[in-house]
Amino acid sequence: MEGVKGGQESGGFVAPWMAIAAEARQQTLEMYAGESMDTQSRVCEQAVLQLHGWYFDIERGELLACNPVLSCLEVKN
Numbered sequence: 001m002e003g004v005k006g007g008q009e010s011g012g013f014v015a016p017w018m019a020i021a022a023e024a025r026q027q028t029l030e031m032y033a034g035e036s037m038d039t040q041s042r043v044c045e046q047a048v049l050q051l052h053g054w055y056f057d058i059e060r061g062e063l064l065a066c067n068p069v070l071s072c073l074e075v076k077n
Helices: 012-031 037-045
Strands: 053-057 063-065 072-076
Touching: 012 037
Parallel strands: none
Antiparallel strands: 053 063, 063 072
């Protein structure tokens, strides 16, 4: 499973956003090391991921997420 390795290269907001799935990816690589990439991808896709109320403001280049406690959108760094 190829992807961004380590830090935040030239991905802008994408690299930190993709970090959300890093734990599922790492667990899949460890548990299914001998399996094909197709199998690894299917297993990783089945991991639980909860996204609620995400919005990308193109003009400002900001990714916002819903804060359910405050009932508002907050900029994600």
